[in-house]
Amino acid sequence: MEPNKDLVAKLVMADPGLPRPNPTQSYWQHIPHELANAQSSSLPTERDFAIIGSGITGLAVAKSLLEQHPAATVTVLEARTLCSGATGRNGGQMAANVGEEYMHLAETHGPEMAGKIVSFTFQNLQRMQELIKEYDAVESSEMQQLQKLRAFLTEDTFRDFKLSITRLESDHPSWKGLYTILDKETLIKKYGIHGAEGGALLPAGTVWPYRLVTKVFAALMKKYPNRFTIETSTPVQAVEHESNFVTPVTSVFPYIVRTTRGPLRAGNVVYCTNGYTGHLIPKLRGRVHPFKGTMTVQDPGKAMPNQGKSFSWGFHYPVTYDPATKESGHGLYYLGQSAKTGYFYLGGENARIEHVVSADDSFVDKNSVIHLQSVLPQFFGKSGTPPWKVVSSWSGIMGFSSDGLPLVGQLPTSLTGRNGEGEWIAAAFNGYGMANCLMSGEALVSLILGNGTGDWLPDAYGLGEKRLRDILTAPESIKALTSKL
Ligand SMILES: Cc1cc2nc3c(=O)[nH]c(=O)nc-3n(C[C@H](O)[C@H](O)[C@H](O)COP(=O)(O)OP(=O)(O)OC[C@H]3O[C@@H](n4cnc5c(N)ncnc54)[C@H](O)[C@@H]3O)c2cc1C
Known part of the structure:
Protein backbone atom coordinates (compact mmCIF):
# COMPACT_ATOMS: atom_id res chain seq x y z
CA MET A 1 0.00 0.00 0.00
CA GLU A 2 1.42 3.37 -0.95
CA PRO A 3 0.14 6.93 -1.35
CA ASN A 4 -1.94 7.45 -4.45
CA LYS A 5 0.47 7.89 -7.40
CA ASP A 6 -1.82 10.42 -9.07
CA LEU A 7 -1.69 12.54 -5.94
CA VAL A 8 2.11 12.30 -5.80
CA ALA A 9 2.29 13.23 -9.51
CA LYS A 10 0.04 16.23 -8.91
CA LEU A 11 2.13 17.36 -5.95
CA VAL A 12 5.53 17.13 -7.64
CA MET A 13 4.26 18.91 -10.76
CA ALA A 14 2.53 21.70 -8.82
CA ASP A 15 3.74 25.29 -8.94
CA PRO A 16 5.53 25.75 -5.59
CA GLY A 17 4.55 29.41 -5.69
CA LEU A 18 6.50 32.22 -4.10
CA PRO A 19 7.96 31.73 -0.62
CA ARG A 20 5.04 32.16 1.79
CA PRO A 21 5.04 35.61 3.34
CA ASN A 22 4.39 34.36 6.89
CA PRO A 23 6.76 31.44 7.60
CA THR A 24 7.09 29.76 10.98
CA GLN A 25 10.00 31.18 12.93
CA SER A 26 12.92 28.86 13.45
CA TYR A 27 14.86 28.79 16.71
CA TRP A 28 17.98 29.83 14.76
CA GLN A 29 16.27 33.09 13.77
CA HIS A 30 14.84 34.02 17.17
CA ILE A 31 17.22 36.98 17.35
CA PRO A 32 16.96 38.45 13.84
CA HIS A 33 20.18 39.83 12.33
CA GLU A 34 20.36 43.58 11.80
CA LEU A 35 20.28 42.96 8.04
CA ALA A 36 17.15 40.79 8.28
CA ASN A 37 15.12 43.47 6.48
CA ALA A 38 17.96 45.02 4.42
CA GLN A 39 16.72 46.95 1.40
CA SER A 40 17.91 49.90 -0.71
CA SER A 41 15.68 52.96 -0.63
CA SER A 42 14.78 52.15 -4.23
CA LEU A 43 15.46 48.98 -6.19
CA PRO A 44 18.63 49.26 -8.34
CA THR A 45 17.68 49.57 -12.00
CA GLU A 46 20.63 47.85 -13.74
CA ARG A 47 22.92 45.15 -12.36
CA ASP A 48 25.45 42.81 -13.91
CA PHE A 49 24.17 39.99 -11.72
CA ALA A 50 20.80 39.47 -10.09
CA ILE A 51 20.94 36.58 -7.62
CA ILE A 52 17.56 35.26 -6.53
CA GLY A 53 17.67 33.80 -3.00
CA SER A 54 19.64 34.74 0.13
CA GLY A 55 20.46 31.32 1.57
CA ILE A 56 23.95 29.87 1.72
CA THR A 57 23.97 29.27 -2.05
CA GLY A 58 23.03 32.88 -2.87
CA LEU A 59 25.71 33.95 -0.41
CA ALA A 60 28.36 31.72 -2.00
CA VAL A 61 27.53 33.06 -5.47
CA ALA A 62 27.51 36.71 -4.34
CA LYS A 63 30.77 36.35 -2.43
CA SER A 64 32.60 34.62 -5.27
CA LEU A 65 31.35 37.10 -7.88
CA LEU A 66 32.35 40.10 -5.80
CA GLU A 67 35.77 38.64 -5.02
CA GLN A 68 36.59 37.34 -8.47
CA HIS A 69 35.15 40.05 -10.70
CA PRO A 70 36.79 43.39 -10.04
CA ALA A 71 33.84 45.54 -11.12
CA ALA A 72 30.64 43.47 -11.25
CA THR A 73 27.53 44.97 -9.70
CA VAL A 74 25.61 42.36 -7.75
CA THR A 75 22.18 42.34 -6.11
CA VAL A 76 20.63 39.59 -4.01
CA LEU A 77 16.84 39.52 -4.24
CA GLU A 78 15.03 37.81 -1.40
CA ALA A 79 11.27 37.32 -1.12
CA ARG A 80 11.19 37.46 2.68
CA THR A 81 13.80 38.33 5.32
CA LEU A 82 17.50 37.60 4.84
CA CYS A 83 18.29 33.88 4.99
CA SER A 84 14.70 32.91 5.66
CA GLY A 85 14.65 29.77 3.48
CA ALA A 86 16.02 26.30 4.28
CA THR A 87 19.39 27.69 5.38
CA GLY A 88 17.77 29.63 8.20
CA ARG A 89 15.57 26.76 9.29
CA ASN A 90 17.57 23.55 8.93
CA GLY A 91 19.05 20.97 11.32
CA GLY A 92 22.51 22.53 11.61
CA GLN A 93 24.26 19.31 10.62
CA MET A 94 27.45 19.52 8.61
CA ALA A 95 27.60 15.94 7.43
CA ALA A 96 27.82 13.92 4.24
CA ASN A 97 25.32 11.30 3.06
CA VAL A 98 27.56 9.86 0.35
CA GLY A 99 28.43 6.73 2.37
CA GLU A 100 24.88 5.42 2.43
CA GLU A 101 24.28 6.70 -1.13
CA TYR A 102 27.51 5.36 -2.65
CA MET A 103 26.13 2.08 -4.01
CA HIS A 104 23.29 3.88 -5.78
CA LEU A 105 25.63 6.59 -7.09
CA ALA A 106 28.12 4.03 -8.42
CA GLU A 107 25.37 2.00 -10.11
CA THR A 108 23.85 5.09 -11.75
CA HIS A 109 26.94 7.15 -12.61
CA GLY A 110 29.82 4.67 -12.42
CA PRO A 111 32.49 4.46 -9.72
CA GLU A 112 34.60 7.33 -11.05
CA MET A 113 31.77 9.89 -10.93
CA ALA A 114 30.52 8.48 -7.62
CA GLY A 115 34.03 9.00 -6.24
CA LYS A 116 34.02 12.61 -7.47
CA ILE A 117 30.75 13.21 -5.64
CA VAL A 118 32.24 11.77 -2.44
CA SER A 119 35.30 14.04 -2.79
CA PHE A 120 33.20 17.12 -3.59
CA THR A 121 31.02 16.61 -0.54
CA PHE A 122 33.86 16.13 1.92
CA GLN A 123 35.83 19.04 0.39
CA ASN A 124 32.73 21.20 0.74
CA LEU A 125 32.48 20.33 4.44
CA GLN A 126 36.13 21.33 4.78
CA ARG A 127 35.40 24.63 2.96
CA MET A 128 32.54 25.30 5.38
CA GLN A 129 34.95 25.09 8.27
CA GLU A 130 37.40 27.36 6.44
CA LEU A 131 34.66 29.91 5.76
CA ILE A 132 33.59 29.88 9.41
CA LYS A 133 37.18 30.45 10.52
CA GLU A 134 37.85 33.10 7.84
CA TYR A 135 34.90 35.17 9.09
CA ASP A 136 35.74 34.63 12.76
CA ALA A 137 32.41 32.87 13.26
CA VAL A 138 33.52 29.78 15.22
CA GLU A 139 32.08 31.20 18.46
CA SER A 140 29.03 32.98 17.12
CA SER A 141 27.95 30.11 14.87
CA GLU A 142 28.77 27.61 17.64
CA MET A 143 30.65 25.43 15.18
CA GLN A 144 31.67 22.03 16.46
CA THR A 206 27.43 21.20 13.55
CA VAL A 207 26.79 24.91 12.98
CA TRP A 208 24.24 27.71 13.51
CA PRO A 209 23.82 28.40 9.77
CA TYR A 210 21.71 31.58 10.09
CA ARG A 211 24.41 33.28 12.15
CA LEU A 212 27.14 32.23 9.72
CA VAL A 213 25.34 33.33 6.58
CA THR A 214 24.11 36.66 7.94
CA LYS A 215 27.58 37.44 9.31
CA VAL A 216 29.24 36.86 5.95
CA PHE A 217 26.54 38.88 4.13
CA ALA A 218 27.19 41.76 6.54
CA ALA A 219 30.94 41.59 5.82
CA LEU A 220 30.27 41.69 2.06
CA MET A 221 27.97 44.71 2.43
CA LYS A 222 30.73 46.49 4.31
CA LYS A 223 33.48 45.53 1.87
CA TYR A 224 31.61 46.28 -1.36
CA PRO A 225 29.24 49.16 -0.53
CA ASN A 226 29.22 50.53 -4.07
CA ARG A 227 28.53 47.39 -6.02
CA PHE A 228 26.57 45.07 -3.74
CA THR A 229 23.03 45.39 -2.43
CA ILE A 230 20.64 43.06 -0.64
CA GLU A 231 16.95 43.54 -1.36
CA THR A 232 14.79 41.63 1.10
CA SER A 233 10.96 41.62 0.91
CA THR A 234 11.42 41.63 -2.86
CA PRO A 235 9.81 38.54 -4.36
CA VAL A 236 10.78 37.92 -7.97
CA GLN A 237 7.55 37.30 -9.87
CA ALA A 238 8.94 36.58 -13.32
CA VAL A 239 12.04 36.81 -15.48
CA GLU A 240 11.87 37.96 -19.09
CA HIS A 241 14.36 38.48 -21.90
CA GLU A 242 14.44 41.62 -23.99
CA SER A 243 14.24 39.60 -27.20
CA ASN A 244 10.58 39.01 -26.34
CA PHE A 245 10.03 42.70 -27.05
CA VAL A 246 12.81 44.01 -29.32
CA THR A 247 15.26 42.58 -31.83
CA PRO A 248 18.14 42.76 -32.23
CA VAL A 249 19.02 42.84 -28.54
CA THR A 250 21.65 45.47 -27.87
CA SER A 251 21.40 45.98 -24.13
CA VAL A 252 24.10 44.60 -21.83
CA PHE A 253 21.25 44.11 -19.35
CA PRO A 254 18.89 42.01 -21.48
CA TYR A 255 17.01 40.40 -18.60
CA ILE A 256 14.02 42.03 -17.00
CA VAL A 257 13.57 40.72 -13.49
CA ARG A 258 10.01 41.57 -12.43
CA THR A 259 9.65 42.10 -8.70
CA THR A 260 6.94 43.42 -6.42
CA ARG A 261 9.06 46.59 -6.19
CA GLY A 262 9.30 47.06 -9.93
CA PRO A 263 11.63 45.77 -12.65
CA LEU A 264 15.39 45.33 -12.42
CA ARG A 265 17.47 44.96 -15.58
CA ALA A 266 20.25 42.40 -15.32
CA GLY A 267 23.08 41.03 -17.43
CA ASN A 268 22.77 37.62 -15.79
CA VAL A 269 20.23 35.98 -13.52
CA VAL A 270 21.32 33.38 -10.99
CA TYR A 271 18.65 31.16 -9.43
CA CYS A 272 19.53 30.12 -5.86
CA THR A 273 15.89 29.41 -5.20
CA ASN A 274 16.08 25.83 -3.93
CA GLY A 275 12.59 24.30 -3.42
CA TYR A 276 10.83 27.27 -5.04
CA THR A 277 12.72 27.02 -8.35
CA GLY A 278 9.76 25.62 -10.29
CA HIS A 279 7.79 28.81 -9.78
CA LEU A 280 10.15 30.86 -11.96
CA ILE A 281 11.22 28.00 -14.25
CA PRO A 282 8.08 25.95 -14.92
CA LYS A 283 9.99 23.40 -17.03
CA LEU A 284 11.84 22.33 -13.90
CA ARG A 285 8.59 21.47 -12.09
CA GLY A 286 8.49 17.77 -11.38
CA ARG A 287 12.24 17.45 -11.97
CA VAL A 288 12.76 19.53 -8.81
CA HIS A 289 10.12 19.74 -6.13
CA GLY A 399 14.59 21.38 -2.76
CA PHE A 400 14.63 17.77 -3.96
CA SER A 401 15.62 16.59 -7.43
CA SER A 402 14.42 13.38 -9.03
CA ASP A 403 17.93 11.87 -9.10
CA GLY A 404 18.99 13.10 -5.68
CA LEU A 405 21.75 15.39 -6.98
CA PRO A 406 21.98 19.19 -7.08
CA LEU A 407 21.55 21.22 -10.29
CA VAL A 408 24.58 23.42 -10.90
CA GLY A 409 25.24 25.15 -14.21
CA GLN A 410 23.93 27.21 -17.08
CA LEU A 411 20.22 26.87 -17.74
CA PRO A 412 19.64 25.79 -21.34
CA THR A 413 17.06 27.74 -23.32
CA SER A 414 15.06 24.50 -23.55
CA LEU A 415 14.36 24.92 -19.83
CA THR A 416 14.00 28.68 -19.58
CA GLY A 417 11.95 28.98 -22.77
CA ARG A 418 13.78 32.26 -23.39
CA ASN A 419 16.63 33.47 -25.57
CA GLY A 420 19.88 34.47 -23.95
CA GLU A 421 22.77 32.70 -22.29
CA GLY A 422 22.75 34.49 -18.98
CA GLU A 423 20.58 32.28 -16.75
CA TRP A 424 22.34 30.08 -14.20
CA ILE A 425 21.26 27.81 -11.38
CA ALA A 426 22.56 26.20 -8.17
CA ALA A 427 19.64 24.51 -6.44
CA ALA A 428 18.09 21.28 -5.10
CA PHE A 429 20.45 20.06 -2.42
CA ASN A 430 18.20 17.19 -1.31
CA GLY A 431 18.51 17.94 2.40
CA TYR A 432 22.32 18.04 2.35
CA GLY A 433 23.04 21.69 1.66
CA MET A 434 25.78 22.13 4.22
CA ALA A 435 27.72 19.46 2.33
CA ASN A 436 27.09 20.91 -1.14
CA CYS A 437 25.94 24.53 -1.39
CA LEU A 438 29.11 26.51 -0.74
CA MET A 439 31.26 24.86 -3.40
CA SER A 440 28.30 24.58 -5.79
CA GLY A 441 27.98 28.38 -5.59
CA GLU A 442 31.72 28.79 -6.06
CA ALA A 443 31.75 26.38 -9.00
CA LEU A 444 28.85 28.17 -10.63
CA VAL A 445 30.74 31.47 -10.50
CA SER A 446 33.77 29.81 -12.09
CA LEU A 447 31.50 28.69 -14.93
CA ILE A 448 29.84 32.12 -15.23
CA LEU A 449 33.22 33.85 -15.44
CA GLY A 450 34.35 31.39 -18.10
CA ASN A 451 37.05 29.83 -15.94
CA GLY A 452 35.61 26.30 -15.96
CA THR A 453 35.72 24.12 -12.90
CA GLY A 454 38.54 21.77 -13.80
CA ASP A 455 37.72 18.42 -12.42
CA TRP A 456 36.21 19.28 -9.05
CA LEU A 457 32.53 19.92 -9.85
CA PRO A 458 30.97 16.51 -10.59
CA ASP A 459 29.56 16.50 -14.15
CA ALA A 460 26.56 14.66 -12.70
CA TYR A 461 25.46 17.99 -11.12
CA GLY A 462 25.29 19.63 -14.57
CA LEU A 463 22.30 20.11 -16.82
CA GLY A 464 23.41 17.90 -19.68
CA GLU A 465 20.91 16.55 -22.20
CA LYS A 466 21.26 12.96 -20.99
CA ARG A 467 20.45 13.86 -17.39
CA LEU A 468 17.47 15.96 -18.46
CA ARG A 469 16.20 13.16 -20.66
CA ASP A 470 16.80 10.08 -18.48
CA ILE A 471 16.97 10.82 -14.78
CA LEU A 472 16.05 14.44 -14.09
CA THR A 473 12.41 13.86 -14.89
CA ALA A 474 9.02 14.03 -13.18
CA PRO A 475 8.42 10.24 -13.46
CA GLU A 476 11.72 9.67 -11.67
CA SER A 477 10.61 12.01 -8.86
CA ILE A 478 7.37 10.08 -8.52
CA LYS A 479 9.31 6.81 -8.48
CA ALA A 480 11.71 8.12 -5.83
CA LEU A 481 8.80 9.15 -3.62
CA THR A 482 6.80 5.95 -3.97
CA SER A 483 9.11 3.04 -4.82
CA LYS A 484 10.57 2.59 -1.34
CA LEU A 485 7.15 2.41 0.30
C1 LIG B 1 13.94 21.32 8.11
C2 LIG B 1 15.23 21.27 7.35
C3 LIG B 1 16.33 20.61 7.91
C4 LIG B 1 17.52 20.54 7.21
N1 LIG B 1 18.63 20.03 7.83
C5 LIG B 1 19.82 20.07 7.20
C6 LIG B 1 21.00 19.68 7.89
O1 LIG B 1 20.98 19.39 9.07
N2 LIG B 1 22.17 19.65 7.19
C7 LIG B 1 22.21 20.01 5.86
O2 LIG B 1 23.28 19.92 5.25
N3 LIG B 1 21.12 20.46 5.22
C8 LIG B 1 19.95 20.50 5.86
N4 LIG B 1 18.84 20.98 5.23
C9 LIG B 1 18.96 21.42 3.83
C10 LIG B 1 19.70 22.74 3.73
O3 LIG B 1 19.20 23.64 4.68
C11 LIG B 1 19.52 23.29 2.32
O4 LIG B 1 19.98 22.33 1.39
C12 LIG B 1 20.31 24.57 2.09
O5 LIG B 1 20.12 25.47 3.13
C13 LIG B 1 19.89 25.18 0.77
O6 LIG B 1 20.42 26.47 0.69
P1 LIG B 1 19.98 27.40 -0.52
O7 LIG B 1 20.64 28.69 -0.32
O8 LIG B 1 20.20 26.68 -1.79
O9 LIG B 1 18.41 27.53 -0.36
P2 LIG B 1 17.54 28.33 0.71
O10 LIG B 1 18.27 28.51 1.97
O11 LIG B 1 16.22 27.65 0.74
O12 LIG B 1 17.39 29.73 0.05
C14 LIG B 1 16.56 29.97 -1.07
C15 LIG B 1 16.01 31.37 -0.89
O13 LIG B 1 15.40 31.78 -2.09
C16 LIG B 1 14.32 32.62 -1.76
N5 LIG B 1 13.44 32.65 -2.93
C17 LIG B 1 12.89 31.60 -3.58
N6 LIG B 1 12.13 32.01 -4.61
C18 LIG B 1 12.22 33.36 -4.64
C19 LIG B 1 11.66 34.35 -5.48
N7 LIG B 1 10.87 34.05 -6.51
N8 LIG B 1 11.96 35.65 -5.21
C20 LIG B 1 12.81 35.98 -4.19
N9 LIG B 1 13.33 35.07 -3.36
C21 LIG B 1 13.06 33.77 -3.58
C22 LIG B 1 13.72 31.93 -0.55
O14 LIG B 1 12.92 32.79 0.21
C23 LIG B 1 14.95 31.47 0.19
O15 LIG B 1 15.37 32.38 1.17
C24 LIG B 1 17.62 21.09 5.90
C25 LIG B 1 16.53 21.78 5.36
C26 LIG B 1 15.35 21.88 6.08
C27 LIG B 1 14.21 22.64 5.48
Missing part, protein backbone atom coordinates in the same frame (compact mmCIF):
# COMPACT_ATOMS: atom_id res chain seq x y z
CA GLN A 145 33.95 19.52 14.78
CA LEU A 146 32.70 16.15 15.93
CA GLN A 147 31.76 12.66 14.90
CA LYS A 148 28.40 11.83 13.45
CA LEU A 149 26.96 8.56 14.64
CA ARG A 150 24.67 7.03 12.07
CA ALA A 151 22.45 4.35 13.61
CA PHE A 152 20.44 1.89 11.50
CA LEU A 153 17.20 0.82 13.10
CA THR A 154 16.66 -2.36 11.05
CA GLU A 155 18.88 -5.21 9.89
CA ASP A 156 18.16 -4.41 6.25
CA THR A 157 19.12 -0.74 6.45
CA PHE A 158 22.33 -1.68 8.28
CA ARG A 159 23.18 -4.41 5.74
CA ASP A 160 22.62 -2.04 2.78
CA PHE A 161 24.76 0.61 4.44
CA LYS A 162 27.63 -1.84 5.03
CA LEU A 163 27.45 -3.05 1.43
CA SER A 164 27.62 0.54 0.25
CA ILE A 165 30.68 1.30 2.39
CA THR A 166 32.39 -1.92 1.29
CA ARG A 167 31.88 -0.90 -2.35
CA LEU A 168 33.12 2.64 -1.65
CA GLU A 169 36.27 1.30 -0.03
CA SER A 170 36.90 -1.22 -2.76
CA ASP A 171 36.38 1.31 -5.60
CA HIS A 172 38.35 4.03 -3.79
CA PRO A 173 40.80 2.54 -1.28
CA SER A 174 41.94 6.05 -0.29
CA TRP A 175 38.60 6.52 1.55
CA LYS A 176 39.21 3.45 3.74
CA GLY A 177 38.84 4.27 7.41
CA LEU A 178 36.52 7.24 6.84
CA TYR A 179 33.59 5.27 8.26
CA THR A 180 34.01 3.18 11.41
CA ILE A 181 31.36 0.46 11.52
CA LEU A 182 29.83 -0.27 14.94
CA ASP A 183 27.87 -3.33 16.00
CA LYS A 184 24.67 -3.35 18.03
CA GLU A 185 26.34 -4.10 21.37
CA THR A 186 28.95 -1.35 20.97
CA LEU A 187 26.19 1.12 20.11
CA ILE A 188 24.41 0.39 23.37
CA LYS A 189 27.37 -0.07 25.68
CA LYS A 190 29.74 2.61 24.41
CA TYR A 191 27.40 5.15 22.85
CA GLY A 192 24.13 4.67 24.75
CA ILE A 193 22.10 4.20 21.54
CA HIS A 194 19.17 1.80 21.81
CA GLY A 195 16.98 0.05 19.28
CA ALA A 196 19.52 -0.01 16.44
CA GLU A 197 20.97 -3.01 14.61
CA GLY A 198 24.29 -1.31 13.96
CA GLY A 199 25.85 2.00 13.06
CA ALA A 200 28.89 3.93 11.95
CA LEU A 201 30.95 6.96 12.91
CA LEU A 202 32.14 9.54 10.39
CA PRO A 203 33.83 12.93 10.71
CA ALA A 204 31.28 15.78 10.71
CA GLY A 205 30.30 19.03 12.39
CA PRO A 290 9.71 21.19 -2.65
CA PHE A 291 10.06 18.86 0.32
CA LYS A 292 8.87 20.16 3.66
CA GLY A 293 10.77 19.24 6.81
CA THR A 294 9.87 19.62 10.45
CA MET A 295 12.36 20.60 13.14
CA THR A 296 12.10 20.66 16.91
CA VAL A 297 14.30 21.91 19.71
CA GLN A 298 13.79 19.74 22.80
CA ASP A 299 15.12 20.24 26.31
CA PRO A 300 16.04 16.91 27.95
CA GLY A 301 16.65 18.67 31.29
CA LYS A 302 18.91 16.57 33.46
CA ALA A 303 17.91 13.33 31.76
CA MET A 304 20.86 13.41 29.36
CA PRO A 305 24.52 14.43 29.43
CA ASN A 306 25.64 17.16 27.04
CA GLN A 307 27.53 15.46 24.20
CA GLY A 308 27.21 18.41 21.80
CA LYS A 309 30.98 18.83 21.44
CA SER A 310 31.53 15.18 20.54
CA PHE A 311 28.60 13.79 18.59
CA SER A 312 25.72 14.41 16.28
CA TRP A 313 23.42 11.56 15.27
CA GLY A 314 21.34 10.21 12.39
CA PHE A 315 18.76 7.44 12.72
CA HIS A 316 17.91 5.52 9.55
CA TYR A 317 14.85 3.33 9.05
CA PRO A 318 12.98 1.95 6.02
CA VAL A 319 10.51 4.36 4.46
CA THR A 320 7.03 3.66 5.86
CA TYR A 321 3.40 4.28 4.88
CA ASP A 322 0.46 3.93 7.25
CA PRO A 323 -2.77 3.48 5.22
CA ALA A 324 -4.90 4.37 8.26
CA THR A 325 -3.37 7.81 8.83
CA LYS A 326 -1.93 8.15 5.28
CA GLU A 327 1.31 9.29 6.91
CA SER A 328 4.70 8.39 5.44
CA GLY A 329 7.93 8.20 7.39
CA HIS A 330 10.74 9.28 5.09
CA GLY A 331 13.53 7.16 6.54
CA LEU A 332 15.70 9.54 8.56
CA TYR A 333 15.82 11.46 11.84
CA TYR A 334 18.68 13.95 12.17
CA LEU A 335 19.84 15.07 15.58
CA GLY A 336 22.34 17.51 17.06
CA GLN A 337 22.85 18.87 20.55
CA SER A 338 23.82 22.40 21.53
CA ALA A 339 27.13 22.28 23.39
CA LYS A 340 25.99 25.44 25.24
CA THR A 341 22.45 24.62 26.34
CA GLY A 342 22.24 20.84 25.98
CA TYR A 343 19.09 21.29 23.88
CA PHE A 344 18.52 18.64 21.24
CA TYR A 345 17.78 19.70 17.65
CA LEU A 346 15.76 16.89 16.09
CA GLY A 347 14.27 16.84 12.60
CA GLY A 348 12.54 14.26 10.46
CA GLU A 349 9.61 13.83 8.14
CA ASN A 350 6.59 11.79 9.16
CA ALA A 351 3.42 13.23 7.68
CA ARG A 352 0.85 12.89 4.92
CA ILE A 353 2.44 13.21 1.49
CA GLU A 354 0.60 16.47 0.77
CA HIS A 355 2.28 17.96 3.86
CA VAL A 356 5.70 16.73 2.73
CA VAL A 357 5.74 17.54 -0.99
CA SER A 358 4.76 21.07 -0.09
CA ALA A 359 6.26 24.57 -0.23
CA ASP A 360 4.17 25.87 2.65
CA ASP A 361 6.33 26.62 5.69
CA SER A 362 3.67 28.84 7.27
CA PHE A 363 2.65 26.07 9.68
CA VAL A 364 4.15 23.12 11.51
CA ASP A 365 2.40 19.80 11.26
CA LYS A 366 1.36 19.08 14.88
CA ASN A 367 1.51 15.30 14.46
CA SER A 368 5.08 15.55 13.19
CA VAL A 369 6.10 17.46 16.30
CA ILE A 370 4.40 14.92 18.60
CA HIS A 371 6.10 12.16 16.65
CA LEU A 372 9.54 13.79 16.99
CA GLN A 373 8.88 14.24 20.69
CA SER A 374 7.95 10.58 21.15
CA VAL A 375 10.93 9.06 19.31
CA LEU A 376 13.77 11.10 20.82
CA PRO A 377 13.99 9.58 24.33
CA GLN A 378 13.71 6.09 22.81
CA PHE A 379 16.98 6.51 20.92
CA PHE A 380 18.76 6.93 24.24
CA GLY A 381 16.89 4.14 26.03
CA LYS A 382 14.68 6.57 27.99
CA SER A 383 11.32 5.51 26.59
CA GLY A 384 9.71 5.26 30.03
CA THR A 385 10.26 8.93 30.83
CA PRO A 386 7.74 11.72 30.09
CA PRO A 387 8.39 13.50 26.76
CA TRP A 388 10.99 16.24 26.83
CA LYS A 389 9.85 19.84 26.57
CA VAL A 390 9.58 21.26 23.05
CA VAL A 391 11.35 24.63 23.20
CA SER A 392 10.67 25.44 19.55
CA SER A 393 9.31 23.84 16.41
CA TRP A 394 9.16 25.03 12.83
CA SER A 395 9.03 23.84 9.24
CA GLY A 396 11.27 24.54 6.27
CA ILE A 397 11.33 23.83 2.55
CA MET A 398 14.07 21.75 0.98
